[in-house]
Amino acid sequence: MFAATKFTPTPRKLRREKTTLSSNSDCDKEPVHVYCRLRPLSENNEATPCVKLLSHQELSLMYESKGIRKEIRYKFKHIFTAYSTQKEIFDHVAYPLLEDLMKGKNALLFTYGVTGSGKTYTLTGEQNNPGIMPRCIDTIFNSVGEFQAPKFVIKSDKMNGFEVQTEDDAMQDRMTEVRAKSKTPKSARKVNGDRLGDRFSYANNGMKIPLLNENSLYAVFVSYIEIYNNTVYDLLDEPTGKSLQNKILREDSQKNMYVNGVVEIEVKSAQEAFEIFNAGQKRKRMGCTALNAESSRSHSIFNIRVVQLEQIMWSNGKPTVPDRNLITVGQLSLVDLAGSERTSRTQNTGTRLKEASSINNSLMTLRTCFEILRENQRSKGNKMVPYRDSRLTYLFKSYFEGEGSVQMIVCVNPSFDDCDENMHVMKFAEMSQDVKIVKSESKNIMKKTITRNQTPAKVKIGGFTILPDIPIGKFDIENIEEIGTYIEKVGRALKQRKAKSKTVDKEIKEASDDFRKRLVELNQESVLSKTEIRSFKQVIHKQRQKTQNLEIKIKDLETVNADQASKNDELQDVIRSLHNIINEKDLKLNQNILEKEKTKQKIALASEKMSQELDAKLRKQREHLNAAMKAKDVQLRKVREILNTETIVATVETPAETENPLMQTPKSNIDHLHRRNMASSTPRRRRSRSVGDVWLEHNSVKPVPLGTVLQPTMKKRKSVTKLTKASDITNVKQSKYCLLAQEQDIDGEVETKLYKADIVPTCGGGAQVIFNDVERLRQESPTS
């Protein structure tokens, strides 16, 4: 039964799907590199593009919103213009990935963009203008050249691992392949190996990657799969019937995703690789849409794996695979994503519509995964990344969660028709640049090569064929017959010895060969063991160094800790003394508060006493003043009574005064009576009872001239328009007050009112205004 060691590439740390948290520090990570490629505008497009290049790393996208032209800026690692060549893109983006690949590192490169934006053109290119993939193949084969391992020494186990077998076994496999080929009719020779009928080629770019280790042999493997309507198909698989069988995705023991049972072909030349790619390309689902005559309807993934077999022995210019060797595997996945498309633009229906919705769904999941990864990395969160929502993201999980470089080329058609979709693409691209991926490390794995029929070399010690002895006879020297018989015996023995000596020689030669072989084996084993020991020693040395560093760090930390502890003690002392000071201050403060309280109480008592005394004094003074006021009021009343009596007397007794046209308002009932008596005999006249008085005439507004016959007599008067201060009234010279008011009645006639009053001084030094008369002067038109 076939027996071989299995190798699974680059073991990575165990990862949980749910988390992005790993022990890797940020310096072990690098962001997703995002490049942008602008394609030339197609001839039937408008002359002005919707993209303006600002620098090699920045562009602005013009768009219209509510009739207003706006622009948004986006930044990329590098922007390739419509004039950039395929070679420039390869040199800038893919060549560094190939350098890593040859060192056993992993990388994922994918093109992303709107349908028809140039993703396939960038990745595959055209026969006379090859894209990234053919250039990669050429560069790999130019580099490995004569350092290729004989075919089938390394074999894919179709489970993401490799088997290493001896040259003899590899030779047997090669013979089987030749026999199988000769039996297969030419028409049926499709993918595996010979595709002579399909001479698909690209011009060799002549580029090389300097090899690090010339004691290594290399084997290049390719596989080609597509994800169509969220189902995985192997494009290099033989179709069962008309269609390809769908494949399932699996995780290997190292938690790396792989396509179960995928056909992985060892290719020995670039030409062979192109033919295999071309065969797969023919099976890839393409379709004609309104936006692209050759639109990819699926996501396609072309995998290149370079396996490096180290510690090869060279004898007579030929490599020999030893029993044990170091093996390194690097993987480059070139992914041509199907383009996002809006049904409103493509007007797809039926199958195309289903394809479009599946494409858009998987791209949406890719965006969501990136968003959550970024969010988790930013907030150190642990949100579930929905890799399993789409086969595309599930397959790439190893890259996003594990190790490797992830690079994206965003393809942009700068037509205004694509503007809206380009905006979404660029938004995603910009966001992706924030996602960080753990850098890939090349790792060597020690592998033992086991032959299928392993029979360890045996060293023959002893047990050689024994030569017959030469008989020693006793005979009589004179007896010739006895001598003859003895000679015959010796001759026979010699003959036998001679016959057997060849066998013995052969046996000795075999034994010495075995011994030499065993010695070589032991030597090889000791060399390998020495290498192993050396590598173990290196590991131990590194570990020791790490331990020493850690010990130094621990010591440093302990010192820092001790310093901190002493500082802490000092600070505690300071805190304690501060507490004491605070307590003392608190005590003083409390005493002060107590004293203040006492003083307040004293003041309150004193002020209460004083206010009581003042109240008593005030009460006495008030009583005293009230008594004085009452006495004065009595006196005043008496004076007023006397004055009133004098006025009546004066009005009755002075005849001359009856002719006086002065109007005087009667004050008492007596005066009224008197006036009524006079009305029948004398014309209605009024006069002031105090001709000599000084009037304070208060005209708030300038009065309309009266123009009447009867005029108020105020010989001595002081006219004011406003009473502004108390002295206007209290002036002792003024004894009369007259307020003049005019108003118009409904007929437009003016009525003048004179409100007359006495100004009586009060005992407090003020004055009382006592109104006692109103004179109305009213003019009436004879017609009214």
Ligand SMILES: Nc1ncnc2c1ncn2[C@@H]1O[C@H](COP(=O)(O)OP(=O)(O)OP(=O)(O)O)[C@@H](O)[C@H]1O
């Ligand atoms: N940089 C370029 N220079 C010249 N022609 C280009 C360029 N990019 C794309 N094209 C042309 O544009 C057309 C569409 O390109 P391509 O098929 O690569 O688009 P795509 O993004 O892969 O589309 P889909 O997502 O539909 O598969 C092709 O005819 C291609 O030759």
